Amino acid sequence: MFNVVIVRYGEIGTKSRQTRRWFENILMNNIREALVSEGIDFKKIEAKHGRVLVKTNKAREAVEVLTRVFGIVSLSPAMEVDADMEKINKTALKLFRKKKRELGLERPRFRVTARRITKEFPLKSPEIQAKVGEFILENEESEVDLHDYDIEVGVELMEGRAYVYVDKIRAWGGLPIGTQGKVVALLSGGIDSPVAAFLMMKRGVEVIPVHIYMGEKTLEKVRKIWNQLKRYGYGGKGELIVIKPKERERILEKLRELKKEKYTCVFCKYMMVRNADRIAREFGAKGIVMGDSLGQVASQTLENMYIVSQATDLPIYRPLIGMDKEEIVKIAKEIGTFELSTLPEDEIPFIPKHPVIRGSWEEFRKLYKAVFGEEPKKREC
């Protein structure tokens, strides 16, 4: 029945002509990658007058996949026909009937919204709306209600063709992946870090996922989480990079010896960022993403984040910093990582009973020197 998907995008439209063309091309590539990798046949993908049209007989399936392509604001499976009033009327009626059946309504309220994207068609939008509305009223039990409607029939006209639809499905918005460069995301296996990575991907960033090894159970879980996140990664999805930290034993031993076990977590995070920094340089990534949310646990303080930030001169992006746990969990559930994040993981034997709440950089420096024999240094300095 449907033969095309109308893809609408948002912010790209506000850029310069040149930037816009570039964005559209990346978006079309990502759409292509998504459809090909999910095995959905299509005939053509083209950018036209501020929307992308995907010609396909698998419009329903395509829409399901494309809701996961960033940069897309909304999608409509549509029927493309000649821009001829009779054909438009018949198509609108057909789709209206289908939707009416789906909703199981006796006498649905509806409205028609028409838009001439290019202006060749002789009738103006209000006239088209009136004609289509009349035709539906004549042929189906229904009533018009412009504000409180059950069904909205959409008609878009351009270049001698009409696109008729009854569904407008919201997608995630954001920007197409590949438009904003790369960052390294640290994935721990918890609820927060996948959400942080997701939000950066949503803003068009290609994420390089890095996991610092804790044990097989946790690794297995992080693999599952990344596989889920990849479903949003059309346009750029790396393979999970797993790092087995070499210095861990040395650090733990020294901290025990100095009776500073309370610095274990901060030290551990500092070393994670050091590793992420190294990977970022190898891959040309321009930042590091972390799932920090201020005060979520007692040790997620500004002081501890200061220490951890000293491990790199790359910006650390913390998209969750201003969010409550409830908001983070809500997104995790929507993107399908929540369940995975609650799978069992390896117990970490060296977590101290009372981690330092407001770590001191001076003290950390001393500990670092005691462990490594030198001052902590950033690359750039």
Place this chain on the structure above:
Amino acid sequence: MFNVVIVRYGEIGTKSRQTRRWFENILMNNIREALVSEGIDFKKIEAKHGRVLVKTNKAREAVEVLTRVFGIVSLSPAMEVDADMEKINKTALKLFRKKKRELGLERPRFRVTARRITKEFPLKSPEIQAKVGEFILENEESEVDLHDYDIEVGVELMEGRAYVYVDKIRAWGGLPIGTQGKVVALLSGGIDSPVAAFLMMKRGVEVIPVHIYMGEKTLEKVRKIWNQLKRYGYGGKGELIVIKPKERERILEKLRELKKEKYTCVFCKYMMVRNADRIAREFGAKGIVMGDSLGQVASQTLENMYIVSQATDLPIYRPLIGMDKEEIVKIAKEIGTFELSTLPEDEIPFIPKHPVIRGSWEEFRKLYKAVFGEEPKKREC
């Protein structure tokens, strides 16, 4: 009619006993500050069994103010009476009638939700619910519907007292300001920076607002924005710090001379962060908040943010980094800064036509050296 406000808080409850007491005290102080500064009389503020009770005859007014105190999840104006079944019934009926009138419903569906916070009261919660429900049904046209209800009558019992209410008003959640230290927020006058500051405040941070002077019109506007944000700042609200940059002319001249005007914006932001860094050290703030959202304008790139981040060794917090403009605008409207951010501002004559999109750190370093005669350095290095 009401004589108490029940204040419910969220995340605090999950902390250790000691931390929790500390949080509760800060929350109670912030509540006190809010009520006093808005001129709302109250008799007592006390923490009891995981909620805060504010004894006041101005419960409605108090609730309006307290929705702006962070750390609070929901609020109910309530009637406190002796925990006696007859009194509870009468109070419930009175509030039910009031609410029914407000809603203008003939036959509202309702449910009763009772909770014994302490267990002295002889009846269990389901029995209390049944009794109150029956009493309302006998005396008012209504019906019980546990799932799809117009009115929920709440009864909470503790220490021989009953608290009856029919409204539960959502507040912002987050953490009480003062629990998480201080950060400097750069306020430009645009839509984004106030939202970024707001989100940090919401997570319990005291914000020190800094504005880099551009002209009187913009300053006026930023003052209005900060005055609006202060309405959420109970517990810690600084005065706006305005900095008149000294080096601006020198930088602009040199960039013109070198034909590198395209670096003006990056340079300007770098210098803003340098100033913020200085203020942060003076005030003991542990970070800097900025309103960056990736790719929102062409020059908000990872590359340019990298350069700007080199101006400080403090973490830069960017709570909007993963958000679309639409989401940011939505919050700006909710918190009342959107309208203010669209007020007229001073024109900036030196904004280049084509700002650099992906600035190079190496090139920036050279420019910096050309202007200041030395390499850009961080404090810590």
